[in-house]
Amino acid sequence: MRRRVAVTINGAKHEHEVEPRLLLVQYIRELAGLTGTHVGCDTSNCGACTVEVDGHSVKSCTIFAVQADGAEITTIEGLAKGSTLHPLQQAFWDEHGLQCGFCTPGMIMAAKQLLERNPNPTEREIRVGLEGNLCRCTGYHNIVKAIRCRTQGAGRRFLTEGEVRWRFHN
Amino acid sequence: MIPASFDYVVPRTLQEAVAELVQHGQEAKVLAGGHSLIPLMKLRLSTPSFLVDIGRIENLNYIREDDGHIVIGALTTHHDIELSELLKQKLPLLTSAASQIGDPQVRNRGTIGGASAHADPNGDFPACLLALDAEFTVVGPKGERSIAAKDFFVDTFTSSLEPNEILREIRIATPPPGSRGTYLKFSRRSQDWAIVAVAAQVRVTGHEVTQVAVGLTGMGSRPLRASGVEQALRGKAGHDDELRQAAERAAEGTDPPQDLNGSPDYRHHLARVLTRRALEQVTAHH
Numbered sequence: 001m002r003r004r005v006a007v008t009i010n011g012a013k014h015e016h017e018v019e020p021r022l023l024l025v026q027y028i029r030e031l032a033g034l035t036g037t038h039v040g041c042d043t044s045n046c047g048a049c050t051v052e053v054d055g056h057s058v059k060s061c062t063i064f065a066v067q068a069d070g071a072e073i074t075t076i077e078g079l080a081k082g083s084t085l086h087p088l089q090q091a092f093w094d095e096h097g098l099q100c101g102f103c104t105p106g107m108i109m110a111a112k113q114l115l116e117r118n119p120n121p122t123e124r125e126i127r128v129g130l131e132g133n134l135c136r137c138t139g140y141h142n143i144v145k146a147i148r149c150r151t152q153g154a155g156r157r158f159l160t161e162g163e164v165r166w167r168f169h170n
Numbered sequence: 171m172i173p174a175s176f177d178y179v180v181p182r183t184l185q186e187a188v189a190e191l192v193q194h195g196q197e198a199k200v201l202a203g204g205h206s207l208i209p210l211m212k213l214r215l216s217t218p219s220f221l222v223d224i225g226r227i228e229n230l231n232y233i234r235e236d237d238g239h240i241v242i243g244a245l246t247t248h249h250d251i252e253l254s255e256l257l258k259q260k261l262p263l264l265t266s267a268a269s270q271i272g273d274p275q276v277r278n279r280g281t282i283g284g285a286s287a288h289a290d291p292n293g294d295f296p297a298c299l300l301a302l303d304a305e306f307t308v309v310g311p312k313g314e315r316s317i318a319a320k321d322f323f324v325d326t327f328t329s330s331l332e333p334n335e336i337l338r339e340i341r342i343a344t345p346p347p348g349s350r351g352t353y354l355k356f357s358r359r360s361q362d363w364a365i366v367a368v369a370a371q372v373r374v375t376g377h378e379v380t381q382v383a384v385g386l387t388g389m390g391s392r393p394l395r396a397s398g399v400e401q402a403l404r405g406k407a408g409h410d411d412e413l414r415q416a417a418e419r420a421a422e423g424t425d426p427p428q429d430l431n432g433s434p435d436y437r438h439h440l441a442r443v444l445t446r447r448a449l450e451q452v453t454a455h456h
């Protein structure tokens with residue numbers, strides 16, 4: 001039995017008849033045509049599919065589209081204003097926070113929630129706050145750096161890898 | 171990965187939801203946050219042909235104090251628990267456990283009702299709720315009943331809920347002033363499930379341990395109470411050597427699994443170490 005799902009994605013209304021088993025990420029990519037949201041693991045681990053549903057970051061591979069009926073959804077495509085990048089996007093650009101870029105949409109969506117909840121996180125809080133997102137290129141250092149430069153702690157000297165490891169484990 | 175197809179309803183009340191479960195029998199499953207069920211359905215380890223989505227039932231998401239009890243609605247998310255001021259003050263054991271579940275995205279969706287009903291032996295809330303002697307209020311076709319935590323968690327992925335029953339609320343006697351709790355979880359990477367974890371709730375009054383409850387995650391097919399530790403510590407002064415001796419008994423009578431994460435011996439060791447650390451933490455500065 002198909003069901004009607006109506007959602008607002010990045011301010012635009014979408015409505016489709018879907019099977020209840022359709023995942024939200026498939027709805028976003030295949031029906032709404034917004035392919036910025038990626039599928040990395042498809043097993044709820046990597047966070048590449050992270051989007052915001054009613055203000056909460058979620059892994060869109062782990063929610064059925066029918067569960068989001070009526071929701072306001074924000075994806076990576078909803079962040080830039082025209083040709084002006086969102087500050088976090090700009091920071092990822094400036095700080096070289098991406099290599100292949102596959103994890104980046106999810107990283108930025110997770111980072112957005114992290115900064116909304118905690119505008120001035122410590123380095124450790126940033127690292128722990130990104131625990132749901134994996135970067136296969138392992139570029140965590142510059143990802144953290146990019147997020148760090150959006151915080152009030154910005155401008156402080158960035159720690160070396162060795163210092164980070166030391167602080168993180170102590 | 172695409173789950174097997176199923177039909178789906180979104181009841182507005184618990185009564186409607188129970189009626190759907192009764193009508194569809196064994197084929198039906200409750201869907202709450204979906205963060206245990208959907209991964210299983212995607213792997214087709216679970217193939218219900220009918221889902222009853224309780225996510226839109228009103229008034230199932232709350233944390234309040236009522237008549238000497240903290241009551242938590244089944245749809246309360248891990249994130250809401252993590253941030254609750256009431257729980258931070260009166261039941262930090264639960265906020266501490268909630269903050270260590272999965273990752274922020276998982277905590278935004280997963281619910282305490284789902285985490286309880288799912289009865290994962292490595293889940294974090296079950297051992298806490300067992301240590302806190304929580305009561306589970308469940309609704310079924312014959313009305314409501316209450317199940318004590320010690321009877322609620324039966325086996326791996328098995329609670330004592332009947333297939334047509336829905337968990338509505340969890341009730342926990344508010345710990346008396348001076349009672350302190352913490353949850354210590356050991357895993358290899360921050361997002362991982364516990365290899366072993368320990369929930370401790372202890373009260374030291376004057377120079378006497380008047381309350382001690384220790385719950386264990388990952389030490390068997392369901393959450394366990396470390397009753398040897400509790401016996402050893404109750405009535406003692408709570409000195410360091412007493413804590414250490416009591417913690418030595420943490421693995422008594424347990425038969426933890428052997429898997430990729432570790433051997434039974436390793437888990438015994440973790441249980442003892444984490445118990446000692448938890449006891450030290452909740453009795454510090456007395």
Ligand SMILES: Cc1cc2nc3c(=O)[nH]c(=O)nc-3n(C[C@H](O)[C@H](O)[C@H](O)COP(=O)(O)OP(=O)(O)OC[C@H]3O[C@@H](n4cnc5c(N)ncnc54)[C@H](O)[C@@H]3O)c2cc1C
Pocket residue numbers: 044045062199200201202203204205206207208209224244270271272273276279280281282283284285286287288290292293294295331335336337338361362363364
């Ligand atoms: C990547 C990832 C990491 C995770 N890490 C952890 C972790 O470290 N620690 C941890 O404890 N958990 C972890 N989880 C699991 C998470 O906590 C789940 O949210 C939780 O176990 C299930 O809650 P849910 O609301 O999502 O339930 P669902 O998945 O919707 O349901 C789970 C089961 O419970 C039943 N059910 C749900 N609600 C009710 C109810 N009210 N009455 C009767 N039956 C009900 C369902 O029918 C189903 O069988 C993780 C999950 C993911 C995806």
Ligand code: FES
Pocket residue numbers: 038039040041042043044045046047048049050059060061062
């Ligand atoms: S694709 Fe959703 S978490 Fe990896």
Ligand code: FES
Pocket residue numbers: 097098099100101102103104134135136137138139
């Ligand atoms: S930049 Fe390649 S996966 Fe992160």
